[in-house]
Every structure is written in C-alpha cells, then in structure tokens.
Amino acid sequence: MADIIALVGSETLLGREIREVFGETSLGEQLRLLAGDDDESIRIATIGETPAVLTKLEPAELEDAAVVILAGTAESSRLALEARPEGLVIDLTGATEEDPEARVRAPQVETSDYRPDHDGPQIAAHPAAVAIALVLGRLHIAFPIVRSIIHVFEPASERGRGGIEELQKQTVSLLSFQQLPKEVFAAQVSFNMLPKLGEEASVQLHDVEDRIDRHLATLLERAETGVPMPSIRLTQAPVFHGYSLSFWIEFEESPDVMSIEEVLSGDWVDVRTAEVEPPDNVGAAGQSGITVGAITPDRNAGNAVWLWLAADNLRLLAETAALIVREVL
Numbered sequence: 001m002a003d004i005i006a007l008v009g010s011e012t013l014l015g016r017e018i019r020e021v022f023g024e025t026s027l028g029e030q031l032r033l034l035a036g037d038d039d040e041s042i043r044i045a046t047i048g049e050t051p052a053v054l055t056k057l058e059p060a061e062l063e064d065a066a067v068v069i070l071a072g073t074a075e076s077s078r079l080a081l082e083a084r085p086e087g088l089v090i091d092l093t094g095a096t097e098e099d100p101e102a103r104v105r106a107p108q109v110e111t112s113d114y115r116p117d118h119d120g121p122q123i124a125a126h127p128a129a130v131a132i133a134l135v136l137g138r139l140h141i142a143f144p145i146v147r148s149i150i151h152v153f154e155p156a157s158e159r160g161r162g163g164i165e166e167l168q169k170q171t172v173s174l175l176s177f178q179q180l181p182k183e184v185f186a187a188q189v190s191f192n193m194l195p196k197l198g199e200e201a202s203v204q205l206h207d208v209e210d211r212i213d214r215h216l217a218t219l220l221e222r223a224e225t226g227v228p229m230p231s232i233r234l235t236q237a238p239v240f241h242g243y244s245l246s247f248w249i250e251f252e253e254s255p256d257v258m259s260i261e262e263v264l265s266g267d268w269v270d271v272r273t274a275e276v277e278p279p280d281n282v283g284a285a286g287q288s289g290i291t292v293g294a295i296t297p298d299r300n301a302g303n304a305v306w307l308w309l310a311a312d313n314l315r316l317l318a319e320t321a322a323l324i325v326r327e328v329l
Contacts, residue, residue, distance in 0.1 A: 003329050006065035006087070008080045009036035009072020010045060010054050013161055014092060017314040018071055021322055023048020030329070034061055036072025059083035067325055070095055088328050089121040090321050094211065096121040104218045107323035108268045108289070109133040111223060122324050126208075127316040128152050128243055129215035131290045131309055132230065133223065134269055135247065140227040142263045143255045146303070148230040152212065153237035153244040155281065158313060159184050159203065164240055185236070194236040209234040242281030243313045250304040257295050260305065264292055279310035287312055288319060 005022070009015045010033035022028040028047040033054040035043070045054040055061070057076055062068055062085040069090045070077045077095035089096065096102040101120025108130055116122070125133075132150060139145060156163040162184045170180045170190035180188055186198025197205055212232060220227045237244065255263075257274070265271045272279055272293030279291035290311040298304035 003030055003066035004032050004064055004087075005030045005067045005069065005325060005329070006032045006034055006062050006085070007069045007071060008034050008057055008062075009070065009076050009093075011035045011037060011043070012072055013157055013164070014071045014314050014317065016045075017318040018069065018092075018321060019045065019047045019052075021315065021318040023050065025322070027322060027325060027329075032061065032065065034058075036076025062087070066329060069321055069325075071321075088118055088324075090324050091121050091123045092317055092321060094123070096123060097211075104215050105324055106130045106133065106215075106219050106320055107327070108320065109137055109219050109223060114222060116324075116327060118328060123215075124317055124320040124324065125215040125219060126212050127311060127313045127320075128154075128212050128234075128245065129219060130316060130320065131243065131245060131311050132212075132216055132232075133219040134290060135264065135292065135307070135309065136227045136230065136249075137220070137223050137225055138263055138266070138269070139249065139251075139260065140225050143260070144252045145228060146250045146252055147228060148247060148249040150230050150232050150248075151246040152209075152232060152234045153239070153246075153281075154205070154208065154234055155237060155239045155241050155243060155313060156189065157241045158208070162202075167238065167240060189236060189238055192238055195233070197236060205234050205236060239281055241312070241314075242284045243309075243311050244281050245309040245311075247307045247309065248298070248304060249307070250301060252303070254297070254303040255305075257297065257305070260295055260307075278308050281310050284310040284312045286315065288315065290316070 031047050033052055034057045035054050043054045062083050065087040067088050068085045071092045077093050102123050104125050105122045106125035156167040166184040167189050173180050184202050186200040261271045268289035270291045278294040292309050294308040296306045
C-alpha cells in the first residue's frame with residue numbers, strides 16, 4: 001500500500017490547491033482528506049478530477065500517515081499536533097513556528113548540496129519570501145546587489161475563504177450603499193489600499209511582514225550567496241487572489257535588461273520580455289512558480305532597475321509542500 005499523506009484542512013482554499021497540485025502527479029493517489037472544521041458529515045471532494053471522501057479529523061486518521069500536511073485553521077493544526085503523529089509534519093499554517101525543531105523550507109531556492117533535517121516539522125516558507133529569494137538569489141550571483149526595496153501587495157485569499165468572502169461582500173455593500181462587514185480585516189479593503197488593518201483584524205500586516213522577513217533571512221542564509229537583506233513593505237491590496245511585488249534593486253555595476261532576463265530565466269521563474277505584456281496577479285492564477293516582467297532601468301539611479309513580479313500565493317505554497325513530500329516518499 002502506498003504511503004499515506006494526511007491533508008488536514010482539505011476543505012480550505014489552501015487545501016483545495018494542494019488537492020489540485022498533488023492530483024496532477026502520483027501523489028494525489030496517496031492523499032487522505034481530513035476536514036479541519038467541525039462539520040461531521042461525510043463530504044465528497046476532488047483530488048485533481050478524481051472524487052474522494054473528505055472526513056472529520058480524528059487522531060486515529062493520523063496514526064499510519066507517513067506525512068501530515070497542516071493546511072487548515074489554527075484549531076485543526078493544534079488538534080493534529082496534539083495527536084503527536086509519527087509521520088513528517090509539513091506546516092503550511094505557521095502552527096509550528098515556535099518549535100525549535102522546526103525548519104523553514106523552500107526547495108525551490110535551496111542549493112543542490114543542502115541536506116534537509118527531517119527530524120522536526122517542515123515549515124513551508126511564506127510564498128512572498130520564496131518569490132523574493134528566487135529573484136535576488138539568481139541576480140546576486142551574476143550581478144552583486146548593493147541594496148533592494150520591495151513592496152509586497154497581499155491578496156485577500158491569504159486570509160482564507162473568510163477573507164475572499166469579506167472582500168466580495170464589502171464590494172457589493174459599497175455599490176449598494178450598505179454597511180460594510182469588517183470581521184476579518186476590521187477595515188475597508190474593497191477599493192482601498194492599506195498599510196495597516198484595523199485593531200480587531202484576525203491577522204495584522206506587521207506580523208505577516210515579520211514572518212516574511214524571518215523566512216527570507218533563513219532562505220538567503222541557506223543559499224550562501226551573500227545576498228543583502230532587502231527592505232520590505234507589506235500592503236493589503238483590494239484583490240482576491242495572487243501576490244504582486246514591486247522590486248527596486250541597486251547593483252554594484254549596472255547590468256542591461258537583456259542580461260537580467262537571461263539570468264532570471266529558469267526553473268520556477270517565467271520572464272516576460274518587453275515585447276510581452278507584464279505579469280499580473282489575475283494571469284498568475286493557477287500558474288506554477290513566479291512570473292517576472294516590466295524590467296526597467298531607474299532613470300534617476302544609474303545602477304538600479306525596477307521589476308514587477310506576480311505569483312499565485314496558494315499554488316506556490318502547495319508546490320513547496322509537494323517538493324518536501326517528494327524528499328521522503
């Protein structure tokens with residue numbers, strides 16, 4: 001019998017993305033779908049295009065699992081960890097951030113000679129940290145970077161189905177002159193850009209910004225390329241899905257745009273040249289890796305360039321999980 005991969009939180013947006021990504025490979029045949037909510041009814045979900053049963057999370061469902069993926073709520077992650085599963089835990093929720101045995105992982109940017117430590121939970125690195133590490137790591141090897149500034153625009157889907165639904169309801173309420181629901185963001189997100197959410201928001205942007213910084217520092221240190229840490233600013237964007245990132249990068253010497261495009265092109269990075277439309281978060285939906293474009297020299301800084309990046313946040317996280325699973329199965 002194939003090794004079992006228990007997916008905790010299979011009903012969430014992230015869980016659905018994992019089902020789709022794993023369903024494109026043989027890993028889909030090994031998935032056991034466990035719901036992270038309190039619905040005790042048996043439901044039918046899909047793995048790729050194959051129907052599958054989604055059942056309630058119980059400790060017994062984790063006992064024989066070779067891998068346990070946490071993709072649900074804080075409560076479902078807590079219940080799964082309290083069951084002390086013997087299989088490798090892959091955490092996509094941040095539930096094991098305080099565990100000294102946990103390791104932040106992003107195989108997309110790790111060197112070929114890196115030997116992962118599987119003794120503790122594997123924390124899938126924040127998708128924005130993965131995207132930034134891919135870009136800066138490749139560029140710095142060819143064209144040493146002096147400094148960089150990155151604006152990260154966060155989508156509502158980072159707050160799960162609740163974030164998506166609240167943005168949709170706010171949009172409808174604004175157009176019909178109704179009171180806005182603010183349970184998730186505690187602020188108006190629709191038709192708005194925010195550097196800070198309301199005091200009662202379920203998650204604060206500065207906490208997410210700190211997490212991106214921590215994960216990125218780990219990834220850059222592990223790559224051993226000497227990339228200087230960038231300055232990062234996180235902004236809540238009024239979009240449903242997909243990260244957008246604006247980079248300003250200053251080099252020791254100014255490379256031409258074509259050379260930058262050539263260096264960035266490769267696994268996990270799709271480069272859009274000037275003849276092609278720049279990437280955007282809508283076009284990135286469902287796409288693997290990251291897409292980079294709109295690479296433009298800075299008119300006021302001779303050794304600096306601007307570039308634009310888009311990525312499907314949920315898919316990038318699911319792909320990270322799949323790569324980690326492949327290390328042990």
